Amino acid sequence: MGTRDAKTARLMSAGAEIELTINGEKVKATEGRSLYDVLSGMGVIIPAMCYHYTFTPFGSCGMCLVEVEGKKAPVRSCTASVQAGMVVRTETPEMKEAQKKALIKHLSTHPLDCPVCDADGHCELQDFTFQFGIGEVPNVKQKGIPEDTRSTVLDFNMNRCIVCGQCINVCKEVQLIDALTFLKKDGFTIVTAKEDKPLACEFCGDCLAVCPVGAITNKFSKYLYKPWQMKKTQTTCPYCGDGCQLQVETKDNRIVRVTSKLTWKSKWGDRAETAKGHGGICGRGRFGFQMVNSPNRLKLPLMRKDGRLVETPWLDAQDFVAERLTKIKMDHGGQAIAGLISARCTNEDIYLFQKFMRIGMGTNQVDGTARYGHLNVVAALRKAFGTDRIRMMNNAEQVTHADAIFIIGSDITETHPVFNVRVKEALRKYKAKVIVADPITTHIARLATHHLAIKTGSESRLIQGLVKIILDRGLCDETVLQKYPNAVEVLKQAAAGITIETTAEATGIPAERLAEAAEVLAKSERGVVLFEDGITKRKDGYQNVLNLVDLALVCGLFEKDGAGLNALCEENNELGLVDMGGASEFLPGGLEYQNAAARGKFSKEWREEMPDLPSVDLPQILDRARKGEIKALYIVGENPVGTLPASMGAAEALSKIELVIVQDPFLTETGRLAHVVLPATTYAEKEGSFTSMEGKVNPVRMVIEPIGESKPDWEIFSELAWRMGFPLEYGSAKEIHREIAKTIPGYFTTKPEPLTVELSGYLNNGYAKEAPSRYAVKPGHDQATGPAGYPFTLVLGQILYHSGKYSTQAEGLMKIYDKALLQIGPADAERLQLAAGDTVVLTSPADGVGAIEVGIEIQPALPAGLVFFPEHFNTPPVKDLIAAELDPVTRVIYHKRGPVAIMKGAS
Amino acid sequence: MKPGRNLIQKILMLEIVRAMWVVFRHMFGKGITFQYPHVKRTLPDGHRGALGLLKYDDGVERCVGCDLCEAACPSHCIKVVSEQVPDKPLVRYASEFYIDMTKCVFCGFCVEACPVNALGMTKLYEYSTENKRDLYFDKKKLYEVGETYFADAKAYLVAHRQEQADETAIQYRYKFPFTVLTGKKE
């Protein structure tokens, strides 16, 4: 196996170096490696249809034949391993003849489907047939198998199948899903979902990507294209923080399908390359493209006339907005104007928006979606690490090579399916120990070596407990002990009240398993902690992150190479939002607004004085709006009415505002309340960049021309600014890009430098005071139980097939999943005597919501006392059941979990 | 054969007389012009005229929307939009088919490319119009041409060895797969 990375070499027992002769050339290779790998590493291309470097050679196609001296029959090079003294020849006429014969075997059962086949032109069988020049194929026999169209997404035409098994292998070995299998049917081997049922899996589409023929096709693009007609544009996925690169294929200004680097064509490579990512994308990225060409897209600005939103020409809408904003600014000053922006916008859009608000409108009332949770991470890690900009400490490759991974508060399979493949790779190939702390038995929890099925809401107790166990058992990292003896001492004293028993009781995990997990983490060489919403978007989210810093500290993760603490981001550009100053407390580059020097720097660069204004965040904006202090609110891509629970009073606040401008590709709940709705483009119609959670700044490229008259966000800001008399003139997103590059040197890179972590500032100043307060066990601290009468915890969360509300506009994703159903564990369902298809009535302590009736789905993974509702759907308005709370430090709005009571519904 | 230059020839203008005699003889030859449009020339079978889309004898459209004609066209005048027949799963057809006759170079490559012989060239050449947009033939118009001049198109295919002349010869017709859901063949 390939051992390119030094770390891998340490990890994997490298075989002995041997020498063999290939085509007369002496070659060195590691013993036990696949001959095919060695050959392709030399640049020799041998036809192979079942081989892909991401999984173990399978050897079904019989094409990769080579001549090995001493063997009579041709040898399949993929399954053969190299041996010392081997003499291999590849280009002999006998081999060509043998390969030709193997090919004819495949051809003889293949139907004459080229005219209707979607793979025609991107088909390995076609390529080789053409290359070999076969001529007549004897003994043709057709399979006549009906096409399996039962699945929602993929069609299986087994007549075309060449039984290479790539789909099965990629599913089994890369995705660890194992949804597909071979089946003997009517004398032919076919590929089908397990137990010959309709395929219902994660729909990552990797099987579709690696299929070398047209046996697996995609329902959403079926028959709409031929590969040679498509224009391919590489861009960045707009759904999660992974920053996957999509190849968007378009025909006539319409996105027809989305592919990625992973195809059967990308098969040649070293299997160590998998550590650099298998190049695949998830179901959201692959099948969520219809949102761009959705009929629901806004094509013209809408303006409220006689209480109704009517389509208006751009000029009128722009004039109206410019005039009203100018007037409000003149009459009431900048403090009457506020702005909200979404983390789905590009860096360029966010940068220009905050500039527009801060120097054009003269206000610092600009905030973004990071307020829903990510700011906890930013605030806590900024404080601990002493850096301005926060990103993951480890890159994806390091996660792949990690020897211990601790995942907490994240159902990584559902939220970051592609990043998840890294964890799976670490599990499968590098034999990493994976600890998943989650009350829900998620997919990754089932795969993990250690699943800590903790009690609902006891995550912070678990973290603190683990810290204590490590300290108690003397597992604390030596370097840390030497470097920060005081801090360790502070921690020891702060956690004095915690013991392994209390932790076991609080979390419901037996003491020995806790100890085992602590030991794995503390003794790891390359331990990686991954955490997300589950601990940041809930009460004490800020403290939880600081607790994790403690855990990482005592495990020495900050000291070891390839180890670290990593926050995952739900939205695609959450990092960019904060880096671009899309939060009221930050200027671009993560500089604090309240810092006069930082403000001075930008005042100079932007040639406009920025006064010392208070940072007004989203909850305050809503408050001020309710009080009538905000006269104009400019909302870009954000949807507070649709996202926040009713208790936040977003709708009421908006109704008090004189001018609500919403800029969005779709008409959202918030848009319906607006006075002007400006049609913005989606990611596919503009240039720009997204910052992934790793800190890579990935380019967003224009895939198609803007739909209707929609415009890129930056263009709208720029034109408005021009109309209002403070020109922010940019000819293209590239110019904004250049300005950002000047303002934040080194920002635009796809290979970010490792995050420098400087803990001494944090640990030496005030840590002694702050840490004990976190460890003090407060009553009701662990939220294990809610108020009396509300025994269930309702969690709003993301599911695999959706991302925010954006993806619900994608027709394909809605076909895959549109179930606005309450997920309930089997134990609870039994107790409440519920069966699938029943409805339940939910009540909660939140004010003025009443009861909400919702259908249920029994989800075996859920523990008792926990119910889950996908946050993407607003009908029924389950989100309103939660009473929002504010974090006292970071002012993050917690609205993703709360106590509810469940009663069986009428029907 | 070099021209003689003697005096007699010069004086008598013999070469002019010889030429006049040729012209005079031609006066009694058969006329070769004819009165178009009252009389039209007979075009050979292989003549490359306007394109038409063809149907099978039972009225089913031959075209399966494979877009190969679009790829083969040297002047990029063909546009095919294909999709699944709404009520027949797995049957591919061209929902829209355009040939821009103003761009067409009448090379016949599309016919040569078509793997189901859905296109044929007819002897139609009189489709001039006052409105340029009429020359953007859509699917309806193309089937109209194909139906009206089916014999021409068939003769064209035979003349260019795209199809056998006799009906008993193998006539390719793509057989669509059927779905497990209905289990019946289309």
Add this chain to the structure above:
Amino acid sequence: MTTDAKQKPVEPAAEHPGVGIPVPNRALPLLRTEKLMLNMGPQHPSTHGVLKVVLDLEGERIIKATPVLGFLHRGVEKLAEDGTYHQFIPHTDRLDYVCAMYNNFAYVRAVEKLLDMKVPDRAEYLRTIVAEVQRIIGHLFWLGTQALDIGAMTVFFYTFLEREVLLDFFDSLCGARLTTSWYRIGGVENDLSPRLIEDLYKFLANFSEKLDEYNALLETNRIWLARTKNVAVISAEDAINFGLSGPTLRGSGVDYDLRKYEPYGAYDKVQWEVPVGKNGDTYDRYWIRILELKESAKIVKQCLDQLPAGPYMVEDPRVTLPQKDKVFTNLEHMIRQFKLFTQGFNTPAGEIYCGTEAHKGELGFYIVSDGSGKPYRLKIRAPSFIHMGAFDHMARGYMIADVVTIFGTYDIVMGECDR
């Protein structure tokens, strides 16, 4: 027409006090002479398309002639880079649109040379027959228009009569009269049917008679002689130096014909001669073309007699299209059909030049291949274009009226010249 305004004779202003307008003196004792610049074309009927020549004249005599090209430029060479090798064939029809077949021939020969491909015997004969028929058409067309330009209208009618017969022959052969696209890389599109062979024999039987008629009209005609003899003379050395080819070169006495000295097709299997002129004037070039018509007829006749049986298309699965009925039934052929039309065949990387003796001169295709299915660069050496380089040299000292003769003597077609 423009004159040099600076030297306009002007009455001294003093003689017309109070009047601001100078009046030219019409009674100058001496006539002034000056150079005259005249734009001829691009809408001139005898420029065979859209050629413009800027003539510097001294009286009626040409002292300098500058051809201005590009009015018919369509970027054909660039178009070639966009499509497969096969797709470029119809574009070659539109180079020298009078002789599409020969362009096809020259192009496919170039690609075959790049592929190092051997074409079957029958295909070679068929190609030669049709190419020579095309040469007859080309020369007839030339003869008619050249005579028409000089003032003899009748010849035009008679040559077009025969041309019409041959164009109908093309129509039956490939479906089009001018834009033929009949040659294919590796052979030809369709076979000659027995009826067409019979038609050709019939045509050839009468052809020399027809030639005599044309000769009766022109050969010794005094006006024709006056307009062509010693007009546009070019010496053999100059002709070679200017890169002239075809009848234009042979008229100056250079025995150079690619068909003879770098034989292709079936030219080396039949008996024929290369007619060569002496004086290098327009009359010689006319006479060579008349002789070539005879030679062509000879070649066609011999080829038809010798026409071997066999395939008329190479069967190379990686290059040539499969037979259509096999596409319907055989997967390999179906795949070939799709691959060849969507991606084309891959050529070996490299560059080649292949010249072919078209009726105007040497028509060459220079192809640079990067190994993909599309030409990386394709350059066409068009004889009309090269000949225009010698225009100034050949026109100097002659009269304006001779300009049309000189255009004609090259047999210029702007579609090929401008590309």
